[in-house]
Amino acid sequence: MLDDRARTLLKTLVERYIADGTPVGSRTLSRTSGLDLSPATIRNVMADLEELGLIASPHTSAGRIPTARGYRLFVDTMLTARPRELGVMPPDVAAASGQLHPDQPQRVIAQAASLLSSLSSFVGVVTAPRKASVFHHIEFLRLGEKRVLVILVAPDGDVQNRVIFTARDYAQPELLEATNYLNAHYAGLTIEEVRERLKHEIDALRGEIATLMQAAVQAGTEVLAEATDNVVVSGERNLLTVQDFGNDMSSLRRLFDVFEQKTELMRLLDVSSRAEGVRIYIGGESHVVPFEELSVVTAPYEVDGRVVGTLGVIGPTRMAYDRMIQIVDITSRLVGNALSTK
Numbered sequence: 001m002l003d004d005r006a007r008t009l010l011k012t013l014v015e016r017y018i019a020d021g022t023p024v025g026s027r028t029l030s031r032t033s034g035l036d037l038s039p040a041t042i043r044n045v046m047a048d049l050e051e052l053g054l055i056a057s058p059h060t061s062a063g064r065i066p067t068a069r070g071y072r073l074f075v076d077t078m079l080t081a082r083p084r085e086l087g088v089m090p091p092d093v094a095a096a097s098g099q100l101h102p103d104q105p106q107r108v109i110a111q112a113a114s115l116l117s118s119l120s121s122f123v124g125v126v127t128a129p130r131k132a133s134v135f136h137h138i139e140f141l142r143l144g145e146k147r148v149l150v151i152l153v154a155p156d157g158d159v160q161n162r163v164i165f166t167a168r169d170y171a172q173p174e175l176l177e178a179t180n181y182l183n184a185h186y187a188g189l190t191i192e193e194v195r196e197r198l199k200h201e202i203d204a205l206r207g208e209i210a211t212l213m214q215a216a217v218q219a220g221t222e223v224l225a226e227a228t229d230n231v232v233v234s235g236e237r238n239l240l241t242v243q244d245f246g247n248d249m250s251s252l253r254r255l256f257d258v259f260e261q262k263t264e265l266m267r268l269l270d271v272s273s274r275a276e277g278v279r280i281y282i283g284g285e286s287h288v289v290p291f292e293e294l295s296v297v298t299a300p301y302e303v304d305g306r307v308v309g310t311l312g313v314i315g316p317t318r319m320a321y322d323r324m325i326q327i328v329d330i331t332s333r334l335v336g337n338a339l340s341t342k
Helices: 004-020 026-032 039-051 068-077 091-099 105-120 172-186 191-201 207-227 236-241 249-261 263-273 321-340
Strands: 123-127 137-144 147-153 159-165 231-234 279-282 294-303 306-316
Touching (some): 004 026, 004 039, 026 039, 068 321, 105 231, 105 306, 137 172, 147 207, 172 207, 191 207, 231 263, 236 249, 263 306, 306 321
Antiparallel strands (some): 123 306, 137 147, 147 159, 294 306
């Protein structure tokens, strides 16, 4: 627990460092904190904050900079940023929002990533809407000996095909019987619900029905896995100009590997999609972008009242969090509105 004096000095130090990018000394804090304290008194408080792990002193300067823990405390207890209504967006955000074209939904995701990057001057990331895990209709077609085509139709009309290889050859009448049975008993359920029901009903189903149902579940699982692999990243090169780590080529190389592979990014954004509103990960808290100097600000977006994806900004811990919160929050609603427009 910090007293009011220490909190005020920490808040001032973080804000000055975010604004200027240089270590903050006691004289600067004395002049800008609004507190009637001598530089010596401020140095004593700074020593306490450093002992708590909230600030650190670079070797090249007598000033201090916030640590990831200091940023965390600042964001959680001292930040006054609040999401804005779409009608009162900052001018630059309002002007840039025209980049999202509702009549071109297939481009909205790429445009949103670019929008996040241009507004933040950092990296914008957006996941494409997840495919619904509910199947409306399923069909099996014989392709040849021990080869069957599984056709999965989602409620929105999206069609996915998978070829499966079976242990024995099925005649088309058998496949038609399985098709009719599965549509009558399982249509409208999610893949997860079907999998759970199969655990209890597998013994009661005829052998060929059970085998084909398990194959259909596996095909549906593969469809979902492919659908969640679509992450759009924009503005990676912006990190090259960030003074905090622009010269650390080893860290940048590892970070660019994360952007390129996208699997870990998808995991982080998927976790964020299950939370309400904006989430902030500071200095490696995400375990996905494991760098002390980086933060991630994310928010889920909804289409017709259902969360279907996540977007966010990746940048240095020395970012203007109040502005990033507004950018991410407003963009999430703009994307949801654009994709909901038919």
